[in-house]
Amino acid sequence: MSTPLVQHQTEIQRNLQAWQNKPLLRSIYSGFYRRIVALLDPSLPGRVVEIGSGVGNLKSHLPQAISTDLFLNPWLDLVCDGYELPFVSGSLSHLILFDVFHHLRAPNAFLREARRVMKPGGRLILFEPYISLFSFPIYGLLHHEPVAWRSAINFTETLPRPRDYYAAQGNATRLFFRREKPDWPAGWNVFHADAFASFSYLLSGGFSKSAWYPAGCLNWMQTLDRLWSCRPRMFGARCLVGLRPV
């Protein structure tokens, strides 16, 4: 039986509590947001839009971004579905999805819509879980979303209807790093694909578990992250991907 889409809204409310009560998480996400901001091209004209903003944290580092999500929450600028964006064709410079790509049951249906709304040379930026030997058991056993490492991915451009809750944490790793479908995504240039270690994140317990280390050790953990990022297939936990329509 499928899970209703409203599951996302339940998780948003839960995540909001963790965000407010867990300074460690905010510090870790600050580093993630800096990576995203570094991938923007400020010379591109057009609006920056975040799809699936959840609790809307990216705004702290990118106040000009329009934050959107499927569900109405007071901190958002707009309610919208990534598959059917309420923007004029060729009007956006950047689209940002933080932990949203792996919730898209039909990534090609989204990419078709993203291409429509983006200006030539615009940038689509995805921040996602990365599945490595180390992170696989953690994402697989301690997170409620499936990794779905061997499940079929839907490559049609047909919009999934009715919408239900979908999660496959492994999709970005499989598609952008393992290149399971080598000619994918057609019509897009992947100009950036970086996977890196993030023990600081994994062992922070994220939004749903308690941290396994004291907040005072964050700098030390982040030093470990930098050291082990040279072996992403072994120790990677997060990835950042940038695409441009060609």
Ligand SMILES: C[S@@+](CC[C@H](N)C(=O)[O-])C[C@H]1O[C@@H](n2cnc3c(N)ncnc32)[C@H](O)[C@@H]1O
């Ligand atoms: C794991 S949460 C990430 C939220 C936020 N970006 C963050 O990093 O905390 C996934 C978000 O994607 C949103 N989402 C899922 N499918 C979507 C779609 N088709 N269009 C827009 N947003 C979607 C959900 O409502 C949810 O807020």
